[in-house]
Structure formats: C-alpha cells, structure tokens
Amino acid sequence: MSDRWRTLRRRIITPDVSETRLDVRGFHVKNQVARDILETVGKSFLAGYAIAAEAKDQSIAERRIDALQPRFRGFAYEGAAMAYAVIDGLSLWRRDNSPRFLAGPGDRHIYMAYVGIGWAMARVPRFRWQRLVLPDPTLRWLALDGYGFHQAYFKTARYVYDQYRDPSFTWHGGGPQSYVQRAIDQGIGRAMWFVYGTDAVRVADAIDGFDPERHQDLYSGAGLAATYAGGADEAELQTFWQRAGEHRPFVAQASAFAAEARIRAGLLVPHTEVATRVFCGMTATAAATLAETTRPDGPDGDQLPAYEIWRQQVAREFVAIGRN
Template structure:
C-alpha cells in the first residue's frame, strides 16, 4: 500500500506524456525503459522493510538498467528518511551494502527527493560527503528539466537564490543544476544529437559548458546513440568538448565501479574521451581533490576542471 501511495505512475515516463522528441522507436523504448527501471527501484525502496531487502531485488535487474534502479531507490529511501515517522537514515544503511558501489547514482537520487520535498525537510536528507553532495544538485536539475521542461529547458529558468548548500559560493549551485538539466536534455531531445545541440545552443554561452557536461554524462551512461551520432555530437560541441569528456568520465566511473559497463558506454568514452571506460574512470577517480574546497572554489568544481584538463593533456580531446 505504501508503494502504491508514494510511487509515481509509470505513464509519467512516456515520451509522449512528457512531450519529448522521438528520434526512433528504439531510442524511445530505451529512454522509457530507463524511466521504468527508475520507478522500479523507487518502488522497491518504498516496499522494503530494510535497505538490504531492497538491495536483494535491485541486484536482479539487468546490468544496463541496474544503476537507474539504484538511483530510484536512493530517491525512495531519501523520501522515507524525511517522513515524520522515519526510523533512522535509510540512505546511510543503503550505502553500507552494495549501494556503496552505486554511491554516485544514489546521491543523484537524493536530489530527486529534494525536488519533491519542501525545503524545510532537506536537512533530514543524508548527504554527508562534502564533495559528492553536489551530485544531489545534478539530480535536482534533472528532475526539474524532466518534469518542468517548459520552465527549465525552454524557459531557461534559474533560481538566483538557490538555498543549498548554504556554504557554496553564490550562484555555484546553479552550475551543477545545469549539469543535471543538460543530462535531462538527452532525454528531452530523444537522444537526437542535433536536437540536443540546438537546445544547448539556445542557452547563454556561460551555461553551455555545464549543459554539455550533463549531456555527455547521459550519452555515456544511458546511451541511445550510434557511434557516428556520438562523433557528430562531439564535433558539434566545439570548444565544449572538454566538458563533454568530463561528463562522459563521470558516467564511466559510475558504471565501472559497480561492474556495469556495457558496449555502448565503451563506444561513448572512446569517442568523447579517446580512452576506454576503465581509463576514463581512472582519470575521474585520480582527479578527485583531497579537500572539499580549494579556497573559494568548491572541490566539486576543482574535480570537474581537473578531469576536463586531463583529457586535453592526454591529447584525446581538443578545446
């Protein structure tokens, strides 16, 4: 009963419902399957007596879609943590099992919960890592662009006073939210690289790098485009190719860490980064800063810049 009450209807993930571009039946089916698996993971969390019980079911989902289910479960447990009758941090216990290998997806899922919960409940959410907590903003941005597309994509809305995290430099949260919006654009555009590129180019130049980072992440993790399409997307990105590679490397690490690499991800990292998913994941992992902040620059931004610069240095990406 709890699952039925709090789990969104799967019809909300249909491209026709959302009004998203349909490139082909294959691309449509893939993106709708991603949405279905997200909601499956959400429902598993809602139904489970313990995170371990949900984990057992999540591990049965095919590798290509398992990460999306963990993301949905991250949202589900975060929503439960914020309820008045919560019995402790379920997200924390979720991360102590196999969820630890899906930590990036789970933090993104917590960001989905932020988008659905009133702001006064945000302090109840479990986001202790000062670096990875910014991934919740990616999830928040994806949610807003996915469900409020007219406002956040076509209207290019930004909240000039976004309140979280309180210690972030003024305006920085919007940059990571833009990464999530760019990731959602891959879905809004139906994995059609020309449509996605056109949407990004309609944004101010100051926002395009973060949008390309998100789109590169989605193109590598969710996939949905052939090699020639990815090459075209890389070429169309122009000066933002380093950001495209950075997003791709994030996606690679998110798939390599739990052992969920698929052939489409291998093609994407080769096109965007010039390396294998394992090598791209190593660049991402090795670029992580030791401190959450570097002066006035958030560690998360240092991390992203290091990754982008590393691929330029390796020669696989030209700015």
Template sequence: MGHGWRTLRRKILTPNVSATYLETRGFRRKDRESQELLEKVGALFLAGYAHAVEASSIADVEARLGTIEHRFRGFAYEGAGMGYGMLDGLPFGHRHHNDDFLAGPAADQIYIVYCGIGWAMARLPRFRWPKAESLDPLLRWLVLDGYGFHQAYFHTRRYVHEHYQAPRFPWPDDESRAYANRAIDQGIGRALWFVGCTDVAEVARLVRTYPAARHGDLWAGVGLASTYACGASRDELVRLTELAGEHRPQLAQGSAFAAEARVKAGLWIPETDSATKILCGQDAETAARISVEMRPEHVRNGALPSYELWRQRIAEELMSLGGVSK
C-alpha cells in the same frame, strides 16, 4: 511495519509509470529504439523507487535490485536513492535510510544514489531537505545534479524552454551556494539527452538556446547521459563532439564521470566503452581511472568548490592526452 502498510505506502508514494512515457512528457521521439530505451530507463528507475519504499529491509532491496538487467541496474539504484530520500523526508520514522543504503549494497553506487536524493529534494518541502554537511563533502553536488535533472524532466517548459534559474538557490547553507546553479545545470544537461531523445542535433539545439555562460555545464551533463544511458550510434557520437565545439572538454569530462560511475559499480557495458572512446579519446576503464586519479585529496567548499576543480582537472588531463581538443 506490516507488509500491508508497506504496500500501501508504495502505492501512495510511487509515481505512475506513465509519467515516464516520452509522449506524456512531450519529448522528442527520434525513433522507436531510442524511445523504448529511454522509457525502459524511466520504468526501471521507478521500479527501484518502489522497491525502496516497499521493502522491509536493505537486504530485501538489494535482492530486488539484483534481479534487474545489468545495463539498467544503476537507474534502479538511483530510483531507490530517491525512494529512501522521500522516506528520510517524511515527518515520521528515522531519517537515515540512505545512510544505511550507502553503508551497505549501494556503497559503489554512491554517485547515482546521490542523484536520486536530488530527485527527492525536488518533491520535498525545503525544511525536509538533507543537510549538506551530512553528505560527502566532495560528492554532495551530485544531489543538485539530480535535482536539476528532475526539474528539467518534469517541468520541461520552465527549465528547458524558458531556461529558468533560481536567482539564489537556497542549498547548501554556506558560501559554496554560489556554485549551486552550476551543479543544477549539469543535471539539466543530462535531462536534455532525454528531452531530445538521444537526437544529437536536437540536444545541441536545446543547449544553444540557453545563455552562453551555461553551455559548459549543460554539455558536461550531455556527456554523462550519452555515456551512461547511451542510445546514440558511433556516427552520432562523432557528430556530438563536433556540435559541442569549444565545450568538447566539458562533454568529455561528463563522459568520464559516467565511465567511473559504471566501472566503480561493476556495471560496465560495451556501449559505455564505445562512447568514451569517441567523447574522451580513451576506453572506459582509462577514462574512469583518470576520474579517480584527478580526485582532490583535500576538499574545500568555498565559492569555487573542490568538485569544480576536480571536473576541470579531468577535462585538462583528457585534453593533454590528445584524445580531446577544443
């Protein structure tokens, strides 16, 4: 495929960066620093997306992503996951771009790449969605996490202010489908960190507007985003734990997931460590290790999938260590 065609493909498929501006989205703008942080995250996500859509090879994408600032590189990998997800969903060419990506440079970025695949799902017709059985049986729920983030980010009125939830989400195509909306809510919770522009009082207020049964999963998403994207001061994070109330274990679990995602990918930053010490009661390395140790050996995807049992075990372990309490 010629370079000219790849450039054209990038221009056709890549959203305009203005779509990530908080003013465009109608999101809260807490202060200039927080706004610039979140808009940079959005811009570098799209940069990763564009690299995947335009690049001539996986090695080319790896080289381009390697130039991105350490703190933001994971978001670019997530964007590349979306870009390859879009290519995999097109009616021509092969459908294994993300398989090749994950078998190569993105192996340690699987969590964030799966979220990117979920972004692509949100923009593809259902018959072009990836088959659940083609994905890691434990981590496939992160695809729906990514889907939920996309929907809350781009369809904020419906998913955030009107609390839309599909009566029966059509993926995956087995009995574990009953869990789908919970995974989507975890992604919506991540998006609330952006919608509220890292303002912990506003984020908590948004969570409280949802039906109570959804709060735990939303708080887990908030914990993940506040630890991976960061953007809040120590005092603000302390306040976040207070606002989470009875859902502080879920907040901590999401934070531990974020720690593992950064540590596994070699993208540890001091801000992540600061966040886990407050939200998990542990440093980032310890929180990441707990996430790994609690991972189930045998995976089942029934009405209550192993993924959810993993999340519960992480929360319980963090509570047992005394750093997290209800």
C-alpha cells in the same frame, strides 16, 4: 512496520509509471530504439523506487534490484536512493534510511545514489531538506545535479524551453553558494539528452540556445547521459562531440565520470565503451581510472567546490592529450 503498511506506502509515494512515457512527457522521439531505451530507464528508476519503498529491509531491496538488467540497474539504484531520501524527509521520527543505504547497498552505485537524493529534494518540502543527509563533501553536489534533472524532466517547458533559473533556490548543503546553479545546470543538460530523445543535433541546438555562460555545464551533463544511458550510435556521438566545440574537454570529463560510475558498480556495457572512445579517445576503463585517480583529497576552495576542482583537473588531463 507491517507488510500491508509497506505496500500501502509504496503505492502512495511511488510516481505512476505512465510518467516515464515520452509521449506523456512530450519529449522528442528519434526512433523506436531510442524511445525503448529512455522509457526503460524511467521504468527501471521507478522499479527501484517501488522496491525500496516496500522492502522490509535494504538487503531484500538490494537482491531484487540486482535481478534487473545490468544496463538499467544503476537507474533502479538511483530510484531506491530517492525513495529512502523521501521517506527520511517526510518521516516524523526516523531518518537513517538514506545514510544506511549510502554506506551499504548504494555504495557501489554512490554517484547514482546522490543524484537520487536530488530527485527527493524536488519532492520533499524545502523546510525538510535539512533531513536529507549528504555525507560526502565532494559528491554532495550530485544531489543538485539530480534536482536539476528532475526539474528539467518534469517541468520541461519552464526549465528547458524557457531556460528558467530559480532565484529563490537556497542550498543548505554547504560549500560555495556561487556554484549551486552550475551544478543544477549539469543536471538540466543531462535531462536534455532525454527531452530531445538522444538526438545529438537537437540536443546541441537546444544547448546553443541558452546563455553562453551555461553551455559548458549543459554540454557536460548531456555528455554524461550519452555515456551512461546511451541511445546514440557512434556517428551521432561524433556529431555531438563536434558540436560541443570549446566545451569538448568537459564532455570528455563527464564521459569519464559516467564510465567510472558504471565500472565501480560492475555495470559496464558496450554503449559506454563507444562513448568513451568518441569523447575521451580511450577505453571506458582508462577513462574511469583517469577520473578516479584525479579526485582531490582537499576541501572546497573559497570560490569552487572540490567537485568542480576535480572536474577541471579531469578536463585538463584531456586537453593535455589533445581531446579539445
């Protein structure tokens, strides 16, 4: 493929950077600091997407993404994973970009990479979804998390304000179908941290307005975003923790997952330490270790996927040490 064609491909398939602006999205602006953080997250995502769409090979893309700020680098890898999945999903012939990325440059950022594939699901026609490769049977549910985030971020009125669930959604990724909407809700909750501008009270108020059966997954998703993306100080995180009520063990679980994602990638930053101290009652390293060592080895259950079994085990560990 020529350099000219790769440049053209990048221009055609890369979303416009204006879509990352909070005013364009109609999201709440808490303050300028939070706005800058959230908009830089979006710009970093699109930077990774554009780099992957244009790079001659994945090693070049890796070097360019690794030059970005550590705080936002994981989002660039998420964007790169989306780009490779979109290319595979739309290609008439090759479809090995995404698997090579997951096994290569994306491996250290594997959680973000699976979420990025979920973004691709939202942009690739459904009849092409079978071309999107999800080799890890536990982490494949993160693609649905990514899909839910995308829908809440770009179709906010429908998925957040109107609390929509798509009755026609069909998941071909395997595992218990009854868990599909729950995984999507975790992504919606994560997006709500962005929609409400990292304002802990507004996020909690919005979650509490949903059907109670959805609260656990929405709070968990928002807790993950608060830990990984940041944007709230310690007092605000304490407020969110208090508002989560009975769902605190799953906020702690999600915070531990976010810490593990950052530490695996070598991208641990101060705001993640603050969040795990508030939500988990421990350092980010300790929380990440707890998450890593409780990951199940077995297959999906009849009613729950291995991913949810893992989440519940981590939540129980936090209950046992009084984080409830």
